[in-house]
Amino acid sequence: MEMNMDMGLEKKRRQTVTIxxxxxxxxxxxxxxxxxxxxxxxxxxxxxxxxxxxxxxxxDLLLLDNGDLIQGSPLAAYAVKRGEGAHPAVATLNELGYxxxxxxxxxxxxxxxxxxxxxxxxxxxxxxxxxTDKAGGPAFGVPYIVxxxxxxKVAVLGVTTHYIPHWENPAxxxxxVFGDALETVKRWVLRIRADVRPDVLIVAYHGGFERDLATxxxxxxLTGENQAYAMCAEVEGIDVLITGHQHRLEASEVNGxxxxxxxxxxxxxxxxxxxxxxxxxxxxxAIRGKRAELLKPEAExxxxxxxxxxxxxxxxxxxxxxDEPIGRTxxxxxxxxxxxxxxxxxxxxxxxxxxxxxxxxxxxxxxxxLNEASAGFGEVITRRDVLTNFMYPNTLAVLRLTGADIRAAxxxxxxxxxxxxxxxxxxxxxxxxxxxxxxxxDMWEGIxxxxxxxxxxxxRVRFLRYRGEDLPDDLVLxxxxxxxxxxxxxxxxxxxxxEVVREIQIDTADLIEAYITERGTISTVCNHNxxxxxxx
Numbered sequence: 001m002e003m004n005m006d007m008g009l010e011k012k013r014r015q016t017v018t019i020x021x022x023x024x025x026x027x028x029x030x031x032x033x034x035x036x037x038x039x040x041x042x043x044x045x046x047x048x049x050x051x052x053x054x055x056x057x058x059x060d061l062l063l064l065d066n067g068d069l070i071q072g073s074p075l076a077a078y079a080v081k082r083g084e085g086a087h088p089a090v091a092t093l094n095e096l097g098y099x100x101x102x103x104x105x106x107x108x109x110x111x112x113x114x115x116x117x118x119x120x121x122x123x124x125x126x127x128x129x130x131x132t133d134k135a136g137g138p139a140f141g142v143p144y145i146v147x148x149x150x151x152x153k154v155a156v157l158g159v160t161t162h163y164i165p166h167w168e169n170p171a172x173x174x175x176x177v178f179g180d181a182l183e184t185v186k187r188w189v190l191r192i193r194a195d196v197r198p199d200v201l202i203v204a205y206h207g208g209f210e211r212d213l214a215t216x217x218x219x220x221x222l223t224g225e226n227q228a229y230a231m232c233a234e235v236e237g238i239d240v241l242i243t244g245h246q247h248r249l250e251a252s253e254v255n256g257x258x259x260x261x262x263x264x265x266x267x268x269x270x271x272x273x274x275x276x277x278x279x280x281x282x283x284x285x286a287i288r289g290k291r292a293e294l295l296k297p298e299a300e301x302x303x304x305x306x307x308x309x310x311x312x313x314x315x316x317x318x319x320x321x322x323d324e325p326i327g328r329t330x331x332x333x334x335x336x337x338x339x340x341x342x343x344x345x346x347x348x349x350x351x352x353x354x355x356x357x358x359x360x361x362x363x364x365x366x367x368x369x370l371n372e373a374s375a376g377f378g379e380v381i382t383r384r385d386v387l388t389n390f391m392y393p394n395t396l397a398v399l400r401l402t403g404a405d406i407r408a409a410x411x412x413x414x415x416x417x418x419x420x421x422x423x424x425x426x427x428x429x430x431x432x433x434x435x436x437x438x439x440x441x442d443m444w445e446g447i448x449x450x451x452x453x454x455x456x457x458x459x460r461v462r463f464l465r466y467r468g469e470d471l472p473d474d475l476v477l478x479x480x481x482x483x484x485x486x487x488x489x490x491x492x493x494x495x496x497x498x499e500v501v502r503e504i505q506i507d508t509a510d511l512i513e514a515y516i517t518e519r520g521t522i523s524t525v526c527n528h529n530x531x532x533x534x535x536x
Contacts, residue, residue, distance in 0.1 A: 369443075
């Protein structure tokens with residue numbers, strides 16, 4: 001009897017807290033490669049199987065989503081355009097009993113009405129400490145929640161990268177103010193520690209790491225887009241930091257803070273296990289051990305039947321919708337190599353720029369290859385082809401730029417390449433790590449140019465012409481580009497604050513589809529107005 005009492009007391013003095021975190025799901029519920037319909041080890045349905053297994057071991061675990069939930073897959077696009085009822089990603093989180101979610105930057109892509117609708121559909125709170133209305137009050141959701149797990153008090157603070165106004169359509173966020181995420185965390189951690197006195201404090205931050213986790217050296221330009229390293233280094237009182245946005249796979253400790261970042265599209269889930277022990281007086285809990293890891297579904301992991309059933313009708317409708325032919329090509333719009341596409345103009349890129357120029361009434365355009373898996377268009381074009389090439393709901397903006405602005409933008413674009421050991425163009429490692437940023441390489445139409453990447457940075461534009469004449473620095477031109485780039489996204493600072501001549505508030509994918517549908521057959525055209533060389 002005495003032994004049993006001792007064991008019971010020991011158990012009360014020790015407790016385990018388990019946290020599971022998803023991030024950057026991007027609307028992937030089914031484990032589907034929407035280009036081929038093949039099954040892949042990804043998606044919320046497969047993660048749901050892992051979640052249910054973890055609950056068997058710890059029914060009181062904390063389950064959180066860290067943003068970029070509702071946008072990215074064709075299923076999500078169909079749900080927004082033609083679906084009925086709750087958004088499938090939110091319905092899935094409801095089914096799995098999530099405790100809270102944080103808005104990511106892509107939650108704002110469809111505007112405030114859809115965001116509010118999604119939040120109203122949620123059976124869980126949305127956490128947003130740094131985004132306020134113009135009067136300084138909460139824009140939506142709550143800053144943090146407090147959960148009792150056994151006898152342990154856990155606080156979860158939610159915050160989103162404040163860099164969103166640099167990319168997002170201003171109409172989508174005009175009523176809100178985005179406070180600095182790092183300063184927000186500093187302020188709220190102090191407040192929560194003082195007012196709530198939690199045993200465990202978790203920060204769920206839709207943002208990533210700006211510095212190398214091992215050395216602390218900058219891993220990117222320190223713009224404020226990503227501040228997770230600074231949160232670990234400068235903010236006292238954080239026990240766990242959940243991150244995202246960069247689509248990296250990370251699970252470790254930084255400055256004593258357990259951190260995770262679980263990739264994207266449901267390819268992994270973060271798991272943090274905390275071991276706590278009461279002090280001798282039995283009044284306070286102290287964390288005695290932390291473990292951060294990633295749980296990954298395998299090819300043989302069976303997707304959760306309840307989640308599949310929840311979204312089956314919408315998935316079937318999405319697949320039929322994707323397979324509908326919308327037009328044809330006369331050949332030549334198939335992409336075989338993303339690298340080759342960026343070294344000299346390809347007809348597919350010219351096609352995209354021509355669509356943008358026609359939609360905007362502009363004589364100059366720039367665009368990027370948004371997806372490394374882009375295959376261009378075959379002989380028959382389906383809606384699946386369009387959406388897998390144009391997966392972001394970008395709109396278009398026309399900026400009034402000078403020749404000097406355009407030259408500066410081309411120099412920024414040229415940073416994408418370095419000269420490899422074999423003397424041939426190679427991708428600059430800065431565009432590969434810590435996050436792949438191939439979409440920040442632009443290709444232009446309406447001007448003629450050559451980039452010589454053998455030259456030093458800032459002098460790589462070998463020549464630049466407009467309508468056969470050298471482009472003067474003071475000549476003013478209207479240039480159409482996507483709204484992300486128009487806001488200076490991708491370190492195109494020369495575009496910030498420029499006059500916006502007009503905006504085309506239609507998703508690029510919808511513009512492409514309408515262009516193809518109207519014409520029926522797309523002819524291959526390529527004027528080879530630009531190329532990249534290695535010379536001297």
